[in-house]
Amino acid sequence: MKLVLLGPPGAGKGTLATLIKDELGIMHISTGDMLREEMKSGSDLGNEVKQYVESGALVPDEVVIKIIENKLTSDEQVAKGFMLDGFPRTEAQAEELDKILEKIGKSIDYSFYMDASLEVVLQRLTGRRICRDCGAIFHMTNMPPKEAGKCDSCGGEIYQRPDDNEETIKKRMDVYGENTAPVVEYYAGQGKLKKVNADQSTDELFDEMMANVNADKKANQD
Numbered sequence: 001m002k003l004v005l006l007g008p009p010g011a012g013k014g015t016l017a018t019l020i021k022d023e024l025g026i027m028h029i030s031t032g033d034m035l036r037e038e039m040k041s042g043s044d045l046g047n048e049v050k051q052y053v054e055s056g057a058l059v060p061d062e063v064v065i066k067i068i069e070n071k072l073t074s075d076e077q078v079a080k081g082f083m084l085d086g087f088p089r090t091e092a093q094a095e096e097l098d099k100i101l102e103k104i105g106k107s108i109d110y111s112f113y114m115d116a117s118l119e120v121v122l123q124r125l126t127g128r129r130i131c132r133d134c135g136a137i138f139h140m141t142n143m144p145p146k147e148a149g150k151c152d153s154c155g156g157e158i159y160q161r162p163d164d165n166e167e168t169i170k171k172r173m174d175v176y177g178e179n180t181a182p183v184v185e186y187y188a189g190q191g192k193l194k195k196v197n198a199d200q201s202t203d204e205l206f207d208e209m210m211a212n213v214n215a216d217k218k219a220n221q222d
């Protein structure tokens with residue numbers, strides 16, 4: 001299964017991708033996570049992208065397209081299926097993704113559009129905390145860690161992303177509306193868009209998304 005998760009910052013893409021990849025046994029490929037790893041490593045690429053990521057701007061298309069192309073053409077796990085989270089984020093990225101996949105004889109099955117209201121995403125992003133070591137996602141109210149400041153999975157330190165402050169969140173929402181909303185139309189135009197209500201609880205949203213996946217699998221078997 002080859003899926004794309006689309007939706008505004010804070011819609012729950014990372015949270016749901018973690019659950020769905022375990023359920024389906026497919027890879028979770030997040031450009032945001034990959035960029036933050038580069039920043040943490042202090043590589044030239046990490047230093048180059050830091051200013052974009054921390055200010056809420058998009059990293060240039062050619063940089064993220066290269067990262068995704070390398071991943072999709074070199075990681076053997078890709079053969080089992082994958083879920084892209086945070087990519088494509090512009091129409092140019094969506095077009096390039098189709099070309100990269102065509103070269104390796106694959107195509108996207110469909111894209112989930114995780115539709116969430118502004119009020120909900122603001123509450124989610126301002127309360128979000130992340131494990132510095134394993135990347136597990138928490139929320140101070142919705143999903144608090146069992147022990148304050150410590151990751152439930154690995155005991156690592158929990159931190160707040162520097163781009164999760166109100167000013168940068170607003171910028172990210174503007175950037176999303178301008179650049180990523182057209183990607184929703186791109187997949188709708190290909191007949192590959194499934195809209196889900198991302199304002200729901202994690203469990204309800206997971207059930208809605210898995211019902212779509214299972215209905216699609218059944219339709220393809222019939």
Ligand code: AP5
Nearest residue numbers: 009010011012013014015032053059086124128139201202
């Ligand atoms: P990225 O890391 O992709 O950030 P984003 O798209 O802004 O998405 P978020 O990670 O903020 O939100 P999410 O939808 O994953 O929500 P989450 O599951 O964590 O990108 C960061 C930056 O990298 C970009 O700004 C850009 O600079 C750069 N970048 C990345 N990709 C790029 C690309 N392709 N091109 C150019 N630049 C790129 O959930 C949020 C919170 O809500 C959590 O606390 C969670 O616990 C809680 N929560 C989630 N779901 C629920 C629910 N259903 N109910 C209750 N609480 C919930």
